[in-house]
Amino acid sequence: MSDVLHYIWLGILAVFQGPALFHLLGFALPAAPVMLFFGLLTGIAVGATPGLAGPMAMAISLPILISVFGFTPDALLPVFGFLIGIMKGATVGGAVPAILFNTPGTPDALMTTLDGHPMARAGQPRRALRIAQISSVAGDTFSDLVLFVCAPFLAILVERVLDLPEKTALLVLSLSFVAAVMGKSLGRGLLSVSIGLLAAYVATGQDFYPRLTMGLPGLENGFPMVAAVLGVLIVGEIFCSIEDLLRAGTSRATADGGPEKRTSDGLQPGDLKRITPYIARSAIIGTVIGAMPGVGSTLAAMLGYTFGKRRHEARRGPADTPFGQGAPEGIAATEAANSAVSGANLIPVLSLGIPGNAAAVFLILAADSIGGFNPGPAVFRFTAPEVNPELVIAFGIFTLMSLGNILNWTIGGAFMRSLGVLARIPNRYLLPVVLLVTLTSIYVQETSFFALWVTFGFGILGYLFRRAAVPVLPFVIAFILAKPLEETAREAFAATGGDPLFLFRSPVSLLLFGATIGSIIFLHRTSDRHEPPSGPRETR
């Protein structure tokens, strides 16, 4: 036990006594916490900008960070500091445009629009932002604590129980779940899933022949993920909104976007008590989801929202706002769940070296490029008396994460609300600019006009989906999970020596398939009973 405490102390020291970034009034400012601070501000701003997401900002900053700090182990904590800052900031910041403009800044914030935006339109944007911040940081903090305690144990256990066939079954379960839960109709949910899978399978096979490209040379690298996902999620939404503005005519154009009436804004008495159970439940959901590699925060947000909604409808009094019309519980359930993923996501990363989401991928890439820290089981060897430097780094990362949470609790909220000045910009000016930012950031990443055409094409698809009451989220999740699904299936099939029934050989995978069928039958019937109460485009 004293070993553990000793390592924790060494980790804290490594953060605060690391190399100095610069000297201020005779005091050396340690690089790691300073980088964390700037990363956090960047992350909040990036999360608040639709079209920019945390991973994108991490991708752009990683090469810069490495050229600034070099390839020595001293560079690890400052670089991790900035990346963790972005990661944490983006989860909080993503709620800003979701609440103010009904446009999710990150895919995770999609469900935040459902209640956050109605609350903002009802004249309480600050209250919605405050609830989002509290829930998000609370979920994140809880998740981090679980990470600190469980990192060595839980992921190793998951890995040990789930072999390749079971991992395949787990992915199938997530997809069927999504199709069943989202939207009004199972048929339309499955339509969305199938098109998402199909789009992801274009030109992504193992053969030299690029499959499903219809001979088009531009398609040989497949659809870039950012282009497809941002196209359907963000561009499609922008197209819908512009058409709505156009059809509403110029008379209404001045009234859109900002709050319509003034009521008492800011946190209301009783809010905290009201949302606490939802935060707690969603934090646990998000943490459990996050600990499973490959199952991301979007699913966690959706589950958190769905379970929160179910509980809310069972207990709601006549005076309470229902989910979908600006319920504070709805914001809390979503934000706590999607933020709780980020900490737990590092459990498989740190203990097994397997990334669970895009943000974790960049942490691994940073560790890999700099050297001196190899995320994996070897990290958690408590050696004494000789010090295991990797374990010190691991506890340094934990220290940075805790510090990031403290910053998020304190200055994060104020910075986030200051971004709310954007609320005064009418949507008819803002949305076209957001579209240009989205297209530009995609071009900067992909450096080809083809990616822009793909984005536009998927934007039109997203627009048509919304007009046809087809939910877009199953498409996005299917698109993201398609490759891992095919890969694990291939690996499982090959690893079992070509057993055609490889998916049905173990009790665990049979259990998971049982849950798959159950989710379709059971969850679909419940979604029939409770028609979502929101507007014509509930499928966002």
Next chain:
Amino acid sequence: MSLKQANIVFGGLALLAAILALLLWLPNDTGSAMIVHVRGRVKIGDALAPAVALAILVAAGLLIMVEALKQGGSALPSGDNIRFCAVLFLLFSGAIVLMRWTGPLAVWLAGPGEGIGYRELRDSVPWKYLGFMTGGTFLVAGLISLAEWRITWKAVMIGLAATILLILLYDLPFDDLLLPPNGDV
């Protein structure tokens, strides 16, 4: 055509598309079958995953038809929606053409000559910004004008300001990042 009938047609079209794709597209546009034997290994081929996706589409089409019969069906895009898509396509194409060709055109008209084309100048101010500024401004101003249903100088100024801001954000601090069209020339 009632909404119910429209939904039945919609589901039917999805079903038809899936079946045609399974029978015609998939076998002709994949490099290997669903299960392949290569050089002593048995492995899943490139056709299996898309086939599963299309099988789900078959199920989706059938379910949409059944749901329409049972519950009457949900909203579908109207003719106006399709026309709106066409307008968006024209705007977007215009923006891309401007982004791609403003720079080369300006170099051709007023460049330094001596066989130096846009490709050689794609990293030089001001040439490298010309396409992004005209195309970006056109796109933003066009969409604002579409939403407001009138063309104003304000829309153009907002577009110009947005492009300049993005140049400041991406191009000035980061040497390696390329703005449109400079990765394509």
Next chain:
Amino acid sequence: MKSVLASLALAAALVSAPFHAWADGWAPPGPIKMLIGFAAGGGADTQARLIAQGLEKKYGWKVLPEQAPGNSGLNLAKQLASEPADGTAFGMVVTETLAYSAVASKNPDFELSKFTSLATTARFQLGLVAMKGGEFDSWDKVKAAAAAGKPIRFGTASDRQADVAYHLGQKTGIDFNIVPVKGGAGVMNGLRGGDLDIGWVAGAQSKPVKQGEMINIASGIPAALIDNPEAPKITDLGSDFNLDGYFMFIAPGNMAPDVRKALGDAIRDVLTDSSTEAYAFAQKAFGGASVVTGEELDGYMADSVDASKKLIKAVSN
């Protein structure tokens, strides 16, 4: 209006026009497009970007790196084929791209003669890797487990690796379950998670091996491995083929000899100058740079193509 614009543009162009450094012989006639055939952020990508940086610093050339990953480098080759051969476009792949992958694709567009090999940068330290202290941490244990009827999962990151794994199995009488995964990182993740038993890794295993987490149980190259010199060569275990290779820069075909030489020399210069970051990185990540250029490289590539044809023939029956 037009004349004002034109004169403004001209003035700005004079200030910032690309300068042509004719002093040292050849210089590129414009910014160089450097394609990278690997995913962003990995070891190979970092290496390429640091070389780009070194070329900019040492020569004042403008180098713009771009990602072009996928299909074992053939996507990059295809894109490169449509670029000019004037030295303003080249890309980083592996020697395997123009050898095994090109041959296996049966596509004449990828023939060796359609490209110019500029310079290699680092040689593979390719080993057959297993978890140290695990069930398979020596070749003898692998053989014993196979003899006992236990299925063995063999991770491979490319078709060439899969072919050599199959061939090795044929020669040693072991029926491996060959599992294709994504890259050397995928193999190591599989080993750590227990999803794979053994697998090929082309150099990234160096750190886990040094830290005692993994071990090379055989060498896939024609030499002993730096980290585990005691590991037998697969050619000694019965295989007729090895998995030797380099990271390499290629350019479009029919490049003028002086341009090819200038580019190859510049790359060599950056990689052998101990003050560059590219040098430091090559030391750390690949045990040092290994630069082959000119006719020597052409000879190596021709041999690699022959070996690939033989390998594909050997495993195709």
